[in-house]
Amino acid sequence: MILNLKKIIACSTFVVVACFTGSAAAQGNESALRAGDSVVIKISGVPAEEIVVVNNSYDISDNGTINLPYIGQVKASGMRPSTLQQNIQSAYKSAEIYTNPTIQVTPNRDANTQVVFVSGEVKTPGKIPMSPGMTVHGAIVAAGDLTEFAKAKAVRLLRNGKAVEIDLRRVDSPAAQTPVQPGDTIHVPQ
Numbered sequence: 001m002i003l004n005l006k007k008i009i010a011c012s013t014f015v016v017v018a019c020f021t022g023s024a025a026a027q028g029n030e031s032a033l034r035a036g037d038s039v040v041i042k043i044s045g046v047p048a049e050e051i052v053v054v055n056n057s058y059d060i061s062d063n064g065t066i067n068l069p070y071i072g073q074v075k076a077s078g079m080r081p082s083t084l085q086q087n088i089q090s091a092y093k094s095a096e097i098y099t100n101p102t103i104q105v106t107p108n109r110d111a112n113t114q115v116v117f118v119s120g121e122v123k124t125p126g127k128i129p130m131s132p133g134m135t136v137h138g139a140i141v142a143a144g145d146l147t148e149f150a151k152a153k154a155v156r157l158l159r160n161g162k163a164v165e166i167d168l169r170r171v172d173s174p175a176a177q178t179p180v181q182p183g184d185t186i187h188v189p190q
Contacts, residue, residue, distance in 0.1 A: 030080040031107075035062050036117035036127060036185060038108035039081065041088070045102045057108055059127075062119050070097045081105040116180045118143035120188035121150035130182060136166055137176040139186055151189045158185040 033039065036059070043054040058066040064077025071091045076084050085105040092098045115127045116139050123144025134142070136157055146152060152168040159181060166175045180186070 030082060032078055032080055033060055033076050033084065033107065034185070035060050035064050035077050035119070036115075037076075039066065039076065039084070040106045040108050041066075041068070042104040042106075043098075043101050044104075045100050046098045050098070062125065071095050081107055114182050116182070117185040118188070119185065121147045121190050122188055123147060130180065134180050135177045136180060136186055137168060137171045139180050139184075140168065140188065146188060149190045154189050156187045156189070158187065159183075 038057055038059050040057050041054060043051055046054075053069050058068070060066055060076045064075055065073040066076045068074055068088065068091075071088075074084075074088060074091055079087070082105070085103045088103045088105070089101055092101045092103075114130045116130060116134070117126070118128050118139055119125045122140055123146075125143060128139050128142045131138070131142075136155070140146060140155070146168075155166045155168050157164045157166055157178065157180075164178075166178065167173065168176050170176065
């Protein structure tokens with residue numbers, strides 16, 4: 001009897017450790033969300049007519065937020081999807097909109113596979129569909145070109161968490177002709 005009890009305790013301990021380890025590993029595999037990303041949000045544990053109001057794809061704005069029904073702006077940029085999920089649940093609960101919502105946040109990677117993001121001092125900032133051979137200069141032209149306030153000598157190309165400064169005063173320079181990759185962000189400062 002005591003031997004069986006020890007086996008049960010040992011197995012229970014293993015299951016608990018495995019659950020926490022698996023959860024930590026899953027969270028470690030999540031990449032942080034950023035401006036321009038798209039997320040799919042699904043809600044459950046609320047009245048059926050409310051599900052269709054919230055369930056949707058949301059784009060993370062240039063200021064790093066998503067705009068959700070009833071609660072407005074929620075910070076998303078820089079967070080992992082699991083953290084955003086918890087924050088949205090808390091926001092709906094604290095606003096007393098829903099008493100016990102369950103939120104699922106999934107990055108919508110397909111939405112951003114063939115786009116670059118251009119922000120700052122361009123005439124139409126946002127997602128720019130990529131075309132074959134598109135360069136940094138080409139992406140800026142596709143975003144309506146520079147505004148009169150643009151600081152062309154300090155354009156930043158952000159790729160895979162690294163930033164490179166590009167001088168666009170000479171559009172024929174090798175730096176200006178750098179090919180863009182899906183998911184790149186180009187920021188034109190003032």
